[in-house]
Amino acid sequence: MPTLPSIYVFNDADAMAPALAEYILQAQAAALQRHDAFKIGVSGGSLVANLRKALLPVEGVEWGKWQIFFADERLVPLDDPESNYGLLKKDLLEYLPEGTPQPTVFHVDTALLDDALEAADAYEKVLIKSFAAKDSVRLPSFDLLLLGCGPDGHTCSLFPGHELLRENVAWVAAIEDSPKPPPRRITLTLPVVTHSLRIAFVATGGSKAEVLKTIFEEPDAGLPCSLVNEGARGKVTWFVDAPAVQGVAIQKKEWKSPSL
Numbered sequence: 001m002p003t004l005p006s007i008y009v010f011n012d013a014d015a016m017a018p019a020l021a022e023y024i025l026q027a028q029a030a031a032l033q034r035h036d037a038f039k040i041g042v043s044g045g046s047l048v049a050n051l052r053k054a055l056l057p058v059e060g061v062e063w064g065k066w067q068i069f070f071a072d073e074r075l076v077p078l079d080d081p082e083s084n085y086g087l088l089k090k091d092l093l094e095y096l097p098e099g100t101p102q103p104t105v106f107h108v109d110t111a112l113l114d115d116a117l118e119a120a121d122a123y124e125k126v127l128i129k130s131f132a133a134k135d136s137v138r139l140p141s142f143d144l145l146l147l148g149c150g151p152d153g154h155t156c157s158l159f160p161g162h163e164l165l166r167e168n169v170a171w172v173a174a175i176e177d178s179p180k181p182p183p184r185r186i187t188l189t190l191p192v193v194t195h196s197l198r199i200a201f202v203a204t205g206g207s208k209a210e211v212l213k214t215i216f217e218e219p220d221a222g223l224p225c226s227l228v229n230e231g232a233r234g235k236v237t238w239f240v241d242a243p244a245v246q247g248v249a250i251q252k253k254e255w256k257s258p259s260l
C-alpha cells in the first residue's frame with residue numbers, strides 16, 4: 001500500500017474537474033456497495049466552486065443517496081455569506097437540475113450559534129446517530145472527506161499550532177479563536193479526519209504555492225495538512241492545478257481515467 005499521498009496536477013481547474021468527478025464517483029460506488037448511502041464530509045471555501053465544476057456536468061451522481069456533513073462550520077446564520085452550509089447550498093446544491101433527488105445535508109444547529117461547545121457537542125451527536133453509537137464505534141468512518149487547504153496550511157478549522165490539533169477524544173471540537181474570521185467555529189478533529197476511508201484535498205491557484213511547498217517539502221513543520229497526509233497514510237489524494245504547485249518538489253502522478 002502506498003504511504004505517500006497521491007498528487008495529481010492539472011493545467012487548471014477546468015482540466016482538473018473531470019478527474020475529480022471520476023474520483024468522487026469511484027468513492028460513491030465503493031460506498032454504495034458497503035451501505036445504502038454515501039457519507040461525505042465537505043469543507044467550505046474554494047473547494048465548493050471546484051465541486052460544482054466537477055459534478056454538475058457528469059452523470060451517475062446519486063445525489064439522493066448522499067449524506068453531506070461539514071468538515072467544519074463557521075457559527076453564523078445559515079444565510080450569512082460566511083456560512084459553509086450557505087456556500088454549499090448557493091454554489092452547488094441550488095444548481096442541481098429540477099427534479100434531482102436531493103442529498104441529505106446535516107447543518108449545524110442554528111439555536112446554538114452563540115455557544116461553540118454546545119454546537120460542537122450537538123453536531124457530534126448528529127454524527128453518533130448517523131454512524132452508530134460512539135460506544136460501539138471508536139471513530140466515525142466517512143466514505144470520503146473533500147477538504148480545502150488554507151494559505152496557512154489549515155484544513156477543516158484545524159489551524160497551525162493550535163491546541164485543537166491535539167484533541168483526541170472529541171469527534172467534533174469547538175474553536176472560539178480561529179485566526180481566520182469568523183472566530184467561532186466547529187470542526188472535525190484530526191483523528192476523525194485521518195480515520196476517514198478516503199480523503200481528497202483540492203487546492204487551486206498560485207496563492208497556495210508557498211504553503212504547498214511547506215506541506216510537501218517540510219512535513220515536519222507539522223502544518224495541519226501535513227498531519228493529515230501523515231496520519232492518513234495511503235488514503236490521501238491531492239487534486240491541484242499547476243499554479244498551486246509552481247516550484248514545489250513533488251512526485252506527481254498521472255490521472256488515469258477508469259473509462260479508458
Ligand SMILES: O=C1O[C@H](COP(=O)(O)O)[C@@H](O)[C@H](O)[C@H]1O
Binds near residue numbers: 043046
Ligand atoms: O475557513 C475556511 O478555509 C478553508 C480554506 O479555504 P480556501 O478558500 O482557502 O480553500 C476551508 O477549507 C474551510 O472549510 C473554511 O472554513
